[in-house]
Amino acid sequence: MPDSAFPASVAGPADRGNPPGHWCFARRFPAGDRETRRILADLIDGLGQAGVGEDDRSNAELILAEVLNNIAEHAYADGAGPVELRVEVQRNGLACQIADRGRPMPASDAPDPSLPLIAPPDHLPEGGFGWHIIRCLTSELRYARDHGWNRLTMHMPWSGYD
Amino acid sequence: MDISTHRSGQALVLTIQDSRVDAAVAIDFKEAVRNAAEMESGSPVILDLSRVTFLDSSGLGAVVAVMKLLGSDRPLQLAALTPPVAKVFRLTRMDSVFTIHAQAPGSLKAVG
Numbered sequence: 001m002p003d004s005a006f007p008a009s010v011a012g013p014a015d016r017g018n019p020p021g022h023w024c025f026a027r028r029f030p031a032g033d034r035e036t037r038r039i040l041a042d043l044i045d046g047l048g049q050a051g052v053g054e055d056d057r058s059n060a061e062l063i064l065a066e067v068l069n070n071i072a073e074h075a076y077a078d079g080a081g082p083v084e085l086r087v088e089v090q091r092n093g094l095a096c097q098i099a100d101r102g103r104p105m106p107a108s109d110a111p112d113p114s115l116p117l118i119a120p121p122d123h124l125p126e127g128g129f130g131w132h133i134i135r136c137l138t139s140e141l142r143y144a145r146d147h148g149w150n151r152l153t154m155h156m157p158w159s160g161y162d
Numbered sequence: 163m164d165i166s167t168h169r170s171g172q173a174l175v176l177t178i179q180d181s182r183v184d185a186a187v188a189i190d191f192k193e194a195v196r197n198a199a200e201m202e203s204g205s206p207v208i209l210d211l212s213r214v215t216f217l218d219s220s221g222l223g224a225v226v227a228v229m230k231l232l233g234s235d236r237p238l239q240l241a242a243l244t245p246p247v248a249k250v251f252r253l254t255r256m257d258s259v260f261t262i263h264a265q266a267p268g269s270l271k272a273v274g
Contacts, residue, residue, distance in 0.1 A: 033186035058216075058246040065218045069185045120259055124230060126223035129254045133219055136253050 023050040023089040031072040031083050031100060040065060043087060050089055055159045060087070060094055063137050063156060066130040067098050075102025075150060093157040096138075099149045110143040110152060163187060163194035167202055170267035174204025175241075177266065178214050183221030192224045196231050205236045210266035212242035217250050226256070241266035 025046050029035045040061050047057045064085070071083055086097040105111070115132050116125035135141065138154040145151075164179035176198050183191050199207050209225070211217075217225075229238040241263040243251065251257040 033184075037182070037184070037186055055245070058249075061216060062218060062246065062250065065184060065216075069218065069220060072185075115255060118255055118259060121234065124226055124259065126226045126230075127219070129219040129222060133250065133253055 024086065025088075026084070026086040028082055028084045030080055031068070031076045031102070032080065033069075033072065035083075036065065036068040036072065039068075039085065043085075047087075047089070047094075052089060052094075053158075053160070056094070056156070059137050059159055060096075060156055063134055063154075064096065064098070066134050067152065070130055071098070071100045071102060071150075075100045077103065093155055096152075096154050096156060098152045101149055104145045104150060105143055108143075108145065110141055163190045165194055165198045167198055168268065169202070169204050170208075172204060173206050173208050173239075173267060174199065174202050175208045175210055175266050175268065177210040177212070181213060182216045183214055183224065184216060184218045185220035188220040188224040191221065192227050192231075195224075195228045199228075199232060199236065206239045206261075207232055207236050208239045208241050208263065208266060210241045211247055212244070212266065214247055215244050217247045219250070219254070222250055222254060222256060226259075229260070237261070239263065 023046075025043050027039055027042070029039055043064070044057050044061050047060060052060075064087075068083065068085075075081070081101050084097075084099040088095045111131040112135060113128060113131050116128040117123045118125065134154075138156055141152070141154040143150070143152055166177045166179060168175050168177075176195060178191075178195075180187065195209065209228075225238075225240075232238050239261040240251075242265050243262060248257070251260070251262070
């Protein structure tokens, strides 16, 4: 993946008149809860204008919220830093790229945890669900550490096609 | 976090007025729901989520945390999950942990 595939700023829904496959959202922003909310609201609005259905918009919002929360909480546990997000509408779903300059992933790979043990009343986990949710709703998830950047790419298939 | 409360029979119903329960508000949510539950009597405590259109794993964790805080004397139940919220419970199998009502009691009274 060349660096040029990751524009440093804005694309936005400028190609709305073009067929699906051309719509692309790209932003660079500081990691953190407030920015995450703002960017997700922009993305969901844009996906709606691009004709992406409600179920797929809410899947995208959930997946990217989990990814961006992880970046803020873990990759940038020591402080702030930039995030680059790129989402492209394709024929068979959404292609997403997320990059940050924080700590590398443990074990140099994206986590793939099993669902935490749920056995009430003694075992009621309050966390450990984020990567499970991401993995449930995406395919072709790849992680690379590249020149100080964490780069995640993933595919979100359209929900109606399974 | 804006929460309205009402009694329905023995139950205390807490209606979350915010549309998002996410990482930005998870701690507030936990405190606000606990405080609202402790200010009124009533059991079970039913969380009316009909206005919540987004909940992530941080929000889910906060709901579980509230359930633990309230303990077995005041079981926490859920009501009126919107499709995106129901999906999170289903994907994490947390739908097996909670009693989930299709609608909050007393929430859909016919007018007139």
